[in-house]
Amino acid sequence: MARNARFSAQERFPCTGVTVVPVHGEVDLATADRVRDRLLQAAHASRCDCLVVDMSGLDFFDASGVSALVAVYKSLTREGRHVVLAEPAPIAARVLEALGMGRVFEIYPLLEMALTHTSGLRVDGDPIRNTVPELP
Numbered sequence: 427m428a429r430n431a432r433f434s435a436q437e438r439f440p441c442t443g444v445t446v447v448p449v450h451g452e453v454d455l456a457t458a459d460r461v462r463d464r465l466l467q468a469a470h471a472s473r474c475d476c477l478v479v480d481m482s483g484l485d486f487f488d489a490s491g492v493s494a495l496v497a498v499y500k501s502l503t504r505e506g507r508h509v510v511l512a513e514p515a516p517i518a519a520r521v522l523e524a525l526g527m528g529r530v531f532e533i534y535p536l537l538e539m540a541l542t543h544t545s546g547l548r549v550d551g552d553p554i555r556n557t558v559p560e561l562p
Contacts, residue, residue: 450483
């Protein structure tokens, strides 16, 4: 499979303490590591308390994508941060449900619901830079 981006991830809603990264396209064995790295990069660049992964734009999602999300979850929760999944596309919702990921992640059917929940998770009063550059 080509290494060209078949997914994109960029910031959509900058909120104090929260960074939202929409992921679009395909997340599979060929792209999962890049998705993982991009999500971690976004969380670290923004210094956010909570990373919200907007999954509404996914066309394909498999167990490789779940592994990437679990790696992000483990890394960020060790740092005292939160990871929330929002609005999974039907393909992603089926995979997440089949693998029991509702026991690991907070999963919201709408992005707005995730943002409402995460708005109370701010730990300190420092301003947050929410910049996630577009993938090449």
